[in-house]
Amino acid sequence: MESLEDSSGIIDDEGNLFGVINIIDAIVIVGVLAVIFAGVALVVTGGAGPDAGSQPEIGTVNVTLDLGPQPEYIVSQVEVGDEYSPTGSSNLTIRDVHFTTQGESTRAVIRAELSAPVNGDTVQYDGSPPRYGRQLNIVTETYSTAGTIRDVGGDSRLSTNQTEVLVKTNLSETEARQLRPGQSVQVQNRGVALIESVTTYGTSNPDQKTVYVGLTLRTVATNGNQEFGDTTIRPGANISLPTESVYLEGEIERVGSTTERGTPASRTVELQLSSVSPAVAEGISPGMTESYGDKTVAEITNVERESATVITRGENGTIYERDHPTKQDVTLTANLSVQETDTGVTFKGQTLQQGRVVTLDLGTVTIKATVVSGYQ
Secondary structure, three states, rough: OOOOHHOOOOEEEOOOOOEEEEHHHHHHHHHHHHHHHHHHHHHOOOOOOOOOOOOOOOEEEEEEEEEEEEOOHHHHHOOOOOOEEEEEEEEEEEEEEEEEOOOOOEEEEEEEEEEEEEEEOOOOEOOOOOOOEEEEEEOOOOOEEEEEEEOOOOOOOEEEEEEEEEEOOOOOOOHHHHHOOOOEEEEEEEEEEEEEEEEEEOOOOOOOOEEEEEEEEEEEEEEEEEEOOOOOOOOOEEEEOOOOOOEEEEEEEEOOOOOOOOOEEEEEEEEEEEEEEEHHHHHOOOOOOOOOOOOEEEEEEEEOOEEEEEEOOOOOEEEEEEEEEEEEEEEEEEEEEEEEEEOOEEEEOOOOOOEOOOOOOOOOEEEEEEEEOOOE
């Protein structure tokens, strides 16, 4: 019977595999190749060792960051898409930007996406959850700033609105005449406010006017409120706005409208001035008006004068009524531009009723007259 070596020819008389490689060496080579192939498989498949699966789950959440007033050189650099990574596993990306004026500065509010490891129901951005009031830094190649978290969750865009308000302010006559409808307030080539209406009234000081300015503001919604700069929009709130010609500071009278309350109308009223000097009495004549721009606030249509009376007491205690030697009483008829409201008629923002003292700036003279009739 032939031996296995003779019948196969695989292993020769020297014990070499195919007459070339020693059988012991071949076994070692096969073992080394097996180890190499196993290592390659481990790398290709991502490993299945005890550390596999230790990579943290990454989640995202959107937040609103209030950067507060910022200098122009910062504002000009903030853009959608800016990124900052405080750690290797945390990242902040700006998704939306909103600018408003605040005093003479610019306030920046941004919407940012935070990407970070998930722990429970929230992400751990830079080691802790994104809580209300927490400050986050933003550092890029061109600027460094920080903001306070004002809102957490929701989509990637800020909720902005066009909000109408009526603001009451006091200005000099020169400033009042510089305001006009159609003027726009711009920040970084973005319109943040538009003057819709301007109504000017005279005061007891001929150098100062009461002005009602109707504005459309670009506001941002935060926690149910509309905000412009550091002002929460509501009646009675103070607001400031640097227009192209006037620095406007005033109180919000109305929200949701740019005009005075009520329907414009006209009333013919009787007014009275008592015991005025002859110069004042003679200085008032029919045709005189209080007007600003194309709006006539009041027009005098009739003037009646008579000597004012004085009360004297005689030596025996008798009371006498006599004409004053110089002073006069003046009765005026005037057409007033008023607003009819559900609660009554208003003139220059005040209820028009008997006994009310109204101020009229007639150009050459300013008078304070008492309403006698015609106010209803």
